[in-house]
Amino acid sequence: MQLQQMYQEIILDHYKNPHGRGLRDPFDAESFQVNPTCGDEVTLRVRLDGDTVADVSYDGQGCSISQASTSVLTDLVVGRPVVEAFGKFDAFVELMHGRGTVEPDEDVLEDGIAFAGVAKYPARVKCALLGWMAFKDAVAKAGGEQR
Amino acid sequence: MQLQQMYQEIILDHYKNPHGRGLRDPFDAESFQVNPTCGDEVTLRVRLDGDTVADVSYDGQGCSISQASTSVLTDLVVGRPVVEAFGKFDAFVELMHGRGTVEPDEDVLEDGIAFAGVAKYPARVKCALLGWMAFKDAVAKAGGEQR
Amino acid sequence: MTAVTAPLDVDALRADFPILGRTVRDGKRLVYLDSGATAQHPNQVLDAEAAFLREHNAAVHRGAHQLAEEATDAYEDARARVAAFVGVSPDEVVFTKNATEGINLVAYAMGNAAAVSSSEPEAARFALGPGDEIVVTEMEHHANLVPWQQLAQRTGATLRWFGVTDDGRLDLSDVDSVITARTKVVAFTHQSNVLGTVNPVAPLVDRAHAVGALVVLDACQSVPHSAVDFAALGVDFAVFSSHKMLGPYGLGLLYGRRELLAAMPPFLTGGSMIETVRMEGSTFAAPPQRFEAGTPMTSQAVGLGAAVDYLTVVGMDRIAAHEHTLTVAALDGLAEIPGIRVIGPTDGVSRGGAVSFVVDGVHPHDAGQVLDDQGIAVRVGHHCAWPLHRRLGVPASVRASFYLYNDLADVDAFLAGVRETKRFFGVA
Amino acid sequence: MTAVTAPLDVDALRADFPILGRTVRDGKRLVYLDSGATAQHPNQVLDAEAAFLREHNAAVHRGAHQLAEEATDAYEDARARVAAFVGVSPDEVVFTKNATEGINLVAYAMGNAAAVSSSEPEAARFALGPGDEIVVTEMEHHANLVPWQQLAQRTGATLRWFGVTDDGRLDLSDVDSVITARTKVVAFTHQSNVLGTVNPVAPLVDRAHAVGALVVLDACQSVPHSAVDFAALGVDFAVFSSHKMLGPYGLGLLYGRRELLAAMPPFLTGGSMIETVRMEGSTFAAPPQRFEAGTPMTSQAVGLGAAVDYLTVVGMDRIAAHEHTLTVAALDGLAEIPGIRVIGPTDGVSRGGAVSFVVDGVHPHDAGQVLDDQGIAVRVGHHCAWPLHRRLGVPASVRASFYLYNDLADVDAFLAGVRETKRFFGVA
Numbered sequence A, B: 001m002q003l004q005q006m007y008q009e010i011i012l013d014h015y016k017n018p019h020g021r022g023l024r025d026p027f028d029a030e031s032f033q034v035n036p037t038c039g040d041e042v043t044l045r046v047r048l049d050g051d052t053v054a055d056v057s058y059d060g061q062g063c064s065i066s067q068a069s070t071s072v073l074t075d076l077v078v079g080r081p082v083v084e085a086f087g088k089f090d091a092f093v094e095l096m097h098g099r100g101t102v103e104p105d106e107d108v109l110e111d112g113i114a115f116a117g118v119a120k121y122p123a124r125v126k127c128a129l130l131g132w133m134a135f136k137d138a139v140a141k142a143g144g145e146q147r
Numbered sequence C, D: 001m002t003a004v005t006a007p008l009d010v011d012a013l014r015a016d017f018p019i020l021g022r023t024v025r026d027g028k029r030l031v032y033l034d035s036g037a038t039a040q041h042p043n044q045v046l047d048a049e050a051a052f053l054r055e056h057n058a059a060v061h062r063g064a065h066q067l068a069e070e071a072t073d074a075y076e077d078a079r080a081r082v083a084a085f086v087g088v089s090p091d092e093v094v095f096t097k098n099a100t101e102g103i104n105l106v107a108y109a110m111g112n113a114a115a116v117s118s119s120e121p122e123a124a125r126f127a128l129g130p131g132d133e134i135v136v137t138e139m140e141h142h143a144n145l146v147p148w149q150q151l152a153q154r155t156g157a158t159l160r161w162f163g164v165t166d167d168g169r170l171d172l173s174d175v176d177s178v179i180t181a182r183t184k185v186v187a188f189t190h191q192s193n194v195l196g197t198v199n200p201v202a203p204l205v206d207r208a209h210a211v212g213a214l215v216v217l218d219a220c221q222s223v224p225h226s227a228v229d230f231a232a233l234g235v236d237f238a239v240f241s242s243h244k245m246l247g248p249y250g251l252g253l254l255y256g257r258r259e260l261l262a263a264m265p266p267f268l269t270g271g272s273m274i275e276t277v278r279m280e281g282s283t284f285a286a287p288p289q290r291f292e293a294g295t296p297m298t299s300q301a302v303g304l305g306a307a308v309d310y311l312t313v314v315g316m317d318r319i320a321a322h323e324h325t326l327t328v329a330a331l332d333g334l335a336e337i338p339g340i341r342v343i344g345p346t347d348g349v350s351r352g353g354a355v356s357f358v359v360d361g362v363h364p365h366d367a368g369q370v371l372d373d374q375g376i377a378v379r380v381g382h383h384c385a386w387p388l389h390r391r392l393g394v395p396a397s398v399r400a401s402f403y404l405y406n407d408l409a410d411v412d413a414f415l416a417g418v419r420e421t422k423r424f425f426g427v428a
């Protein structure tokens, strides 16, 4: 059953017990992103400490995929140099746009590799990227160097 | 050859030697009509004398069908009671919209029966009616009773 | 008229729709419950359009050669059939690209009327500005909301709206205070694409006309599914879409009362809609041509003509009765599943075949995915009615929508799918 | 690139176009010389569209089920192929219903920009009003003239234009006084649908950009007949129509430079073009979606994708060379017939395959009728370019236009038909 490939246990776990959820102060920048077809939305805050992502907090509503991928995002980027966080961003975006042909690197994406199955469902790719796009936008607003 | 059915001698004669052509004074009302697809146009004047069509004069540019049918019109209506002219108008319109199925009455339409072949070419029906529509419009403007 | 309500022979109908024979997701039978978004096409429609293109195609209303005559006849004949289907005259039917364009056409023409109303007194009845009001409802599809918001913004007019009750009906308790002497236009949907609710047309038309306002009816979800007569309804304008009624994409219909179309300024301008053109200025043709700028959707009109014939042979009353049966079965089945909340009327009264719902504890997107995995194609999201979802307190919903080619087996598969959704996500 | 100019195998191509095998007017072979109005469709295009509808049809960009995925892929894939065909990126290509809508879209968006430019500074570059100027030419199709007249009327801007020389070329002697610092937009045709004239793009683009004006290119008659690269031409916007390039009706294309589309306010509003919608107001999606309100022309896009593939396989350079051969043969043939006046360039230099003319003493409508009687389908009238005809002192003309499926036998039949016309009406 293809469905299990998409809804990996890891995803359902993050969905039921999201990491880093809830908006926190202080923060340097906030981004609000919406998926216009389904109305899913996320508000995400970033605090930078020099070149490091000091904190990511978020709130929103959405499907298991969008919620879980944002939870995974916080695990991957908090405490890392911005440049490394963007490396993960690139890897995750590449994975999601790969239509199931990209082999994810567990060292880079950790729990994020569970989303490989989602990449086969183009309509859900936007869900998986919602929080990530908010992260990119918030870091840019906070003046973080992308590369 | 179908073409001969359309371009009856009568039509070509009227085209080459149009009756009543040239704008004349005095007149009670004038109508300008245009065929938007080909740019053909006619300016037609009517003078009424009580309930009678005293004069019809016209000018314009257009194909053989539109020019000849306006020429035939003047023969049919000048000097007749308005009500009779509109009887001819109705008969001519019916003939033209009949797609070749209407048997024209020579007593009513005289030379106008030559246009029976034109009725088989829907794109040319508008040409044949151009002057007639101007006549109807001008009489209405001149206050002539239609019925 | 005797009511011919012999049930539909759905198996025979399905044979006309090749796509319904295919499988999805590793060999699952396709259960297509997304006709509210777009309908499937019978061979009769596809063949009619292709035959036109293979045998009679040419530019309409422009050429004098034989193909052009044939094409023009086919195009205008289609217009006449579509007009008859909704009880109006051919010259009152404008072909647009979709229903959305039809609504925009009226909205922009009203905006343009303000610009020309000094030189064309006829246009004045369409003009609007500050102090004037536009009335819509909270259950509108974005297509019948955003164009009016934009018109209000451009002209300085004010947008007002009717609310929706908790059970998904229009709240008309305040009709006289919402539609007032300031109202210039009242635009509302005949049948909600989310709730299935069929709205009462007469009270809104009566009140609007009493204050001199125009009525625009969004008939996208009613015309495909029941017998609709715009003249009898007394509306001023109405729109619907070919692709939701078995016809081709790229074709919408705008009905406008003859005298209104005759007085209304144009919207899109260009070829085929003019009377005379000079560099200094232009004058325009009579309706419907005035509103059909450029090369029209010729073969699509022919296809829609065939769709209308198909629907007529099956019978709109029988289609409505059939969908009613399916809808009630779906509603009854859902009522038996705990944790399901239906958005909209839960019985079959004054309601069409769109059944929207949420599953407690499962996001609609996730529910749709499980259904899809079983071959059941439903729509998830806000279905282009975001304010309505907000009003009903849900971010999104799952929608099953029925058409003549669905049967009770589809309803059963759907209900089983909903139960499987709950099982998969482990909700009670 | 080596020029592949092996001649076309027209007989083989014609087999793909079923309509070319039919007869007209009592068994006459059809000689279709009206492709400038609309082209005929090869089986490959008809079959691609039908296969999509029979196998993959669903609402695009809205559903999450398998059919919706397949349909969305097919639709976006078609966009990518069309974009590549004209040298631009997929997100710079907007699907409209025809080229006419594309021009209206830009004109209305510019009008709307005036309304919103206080709240959206980005939109200000599109806004125009009294004192501003719009520049067109006297050889425009009504589609690229009337929308600009209307925009001028609505905004108070002034319409100006380039004249046409007696031999049917654009008179650019006064380019610097026509395009000035007041000019906001310059709209002109790449190739005249009447004269065949191919206009020089570079001087107009250079001058327009030097004064900060936008350039809108009407590419309706160039894209179907030659290799065109909008990015290389440097224009800001361009439009063309599917039905003139072997594709379905009901589909036009608007190219807009990415940064311009991103800054431009929407035109048609409704579903699928929004970001968020509240009763109080809405925000809009990124391009190209922002400009595609409502259910799109899904299957038509798929059909156009197939048309683009077909043209690419045949080769646009070969098509252009082939049409050049036919055009020169037609011009040379007409030059030998006394009493024929060709409207437009009489040689093959910078000219495409539209050959318009008048026959002394025979009205174009009558000439077209005689040609039609012999099975030769040409267009008669002003071809939606009435000001151009006035400028050249003729009320109307006869136009023969060629495409890849025409051959020298068609040209011969046409020339014989013109001679027969003169004989029939007894003119010397």
Ligand SMILES: Cc1ncc(COP(=O)(O)O)c(C=O)c1O
Residues within 6 Å of the ligand: C271, C293, C294, C295, C296, D036, D037, D098, D099, D100, D101, D141, D143, D144, D189, D191, D192, D193, D218, D220, D221, D241, D252, D384
């Ligand atoms: C030069 C030119 N521009 C614009 C158009 C309008 O195209 P459409 O009717 O497909 O919108 C045409 C064709 O009619 C044309 O030849």
Ligand SMILES: Cc1ncc(COP(=O)(O)O)c(C=O)c1O
Residues within 6 Å of the ligand: C036, C037, C098, C099, C100, C101, C141, C143, C144, C189, C191, C192, C193, C218, C220, C221, C241, C252, C384, D271, D293, D294, D295, D296
């Ligand atoms: C109620 C309603 N109105 C308007 C529309 C818009 O129709 P279209 O997308 O064909 O323009 C739809 C369908 O999407 C609808 O269901």
